[in-house]
Amino acid sequence: MIEVLAHDCGPVSVLIHRKSKRITLRLDHASRNAQLVLPHKKFLGQGKKLLLQRSEWLTQQWKKLPRAMPFIAGKTILLGGEQTELVFEKGRGAAREQNGQFIVPATQEAAFADRVRRALIERARISLQEQVCLHAKTLNVQPQRLTVRDTRSRWGSCSAAGNLNFSWRLICAPAFVLSYVAAHEVAHLREANHSFKFWDLVKQSFGDPAPARKYLRANAPKLFAIGAEG
Numbered sequence: 001m002i003e004v005l006a007h008d009c010g011p012v013s014v015l016i017h018r019k020s021k022r023i024t025l026r027l028d029h030a031s032r033n034a035q036l037v038l039p040h041k042k043f044l045g046q047g048k049k050l051l052l053q054r055s056e057w058l059t060q061q062w063k064k065l066p067r068a069m070p071f072i073a074g075k076t077i078l079l080g081g082e083q084t085e086l087v088f089e090k091g092r093g094a095a096r097e098q099n100g101q102f103i104v105p106a107t108q109e110a111a112f113a114d115r116v117r118r119a120l121i122e123r124a125r126i127s128l129q130e131q132v133c134l135h136a137k138t139l140n141v142q143p144q145r146l147t148v149r150d151t152r153s154r155w156g157s158c159s160a161a162g163n164l165n166f167s168w169r170l171i172c173a174p175a176f177v178l179s180y181v182a183a184h185e186v187a188h189l190r191e192a193n194h195s196f197k198f199w200d201l202v203k204q205s206f207g208d209p210a211p212a213r214k215y216l217r218a219n220a221p222k223l224f225a226i227g228a229e230g
């Protein structure tokens with residue numbers, strides 16, 4: 001980032017991507033930030049002109065962004081695809097889901113947001129571990145390390161060494177979506193590509209991937225709104 005420009009709806013980060021062929025203005029769903037991408041900093045003047053010309057368009061994009069779902073007690077987030085109310089409970093112990101509420105103990109309210117995030121990551125890890133085991137058994141493969149992070153460009157990935165990496169946000173999607181992403185990455189342990197053979201493995205262990213893929217395409221901006229500040 002070389003500069004931050006102002007817009008009525010929020011800041012616009014100026015980024016240099018040497019591989020990009022032209023000047024682009026976009027609202028990135030994952031970071032919920034406006035970005036002006038230039039092939040070189042010498043195009044900054046032209047970029048600023050583009051921002052002025054497309055100011056109204058950018059405002060429209062901002063309006064379409066799903067509302068932020070910050071980790072605040074009394075607010076709702078998506079959990080397993082369902083609107084779930086966050087409840088602060090003074091104390092320690094594990095978070096629990098009950099009657100449409102996600103009850104998260106914290107020693108003080110200031111620590112609540114952090115506790116919610118940790119609880120979601122932990123839930124995601126447990127569910128993904130379960131699903132990975134299940135699909136690995138079906139496909140007779142042996143996954144290595146499983147990590148859960150706030151990935152931005154992919155919901156899951158599989159390294160050449162057999163390590164699997166997932167987004168914690170999958171726990172916020174319906175269970176079949178999380179299971180599909182687990183199956184997808186496990187299938188990569190047999191086929192490190194997206195060939196017909198690969199999709200056959202996904203079908204074999206998970207079933208038809210179409211509904212889950214459709215959900216992820218349609219709901220990505222919403223999933224990235226979870227935990228975002230106001």
Ligand SMILES: [Zn+2]
Nearest residue numbers: 184188193194
């Ligand atoms: Zn893949």
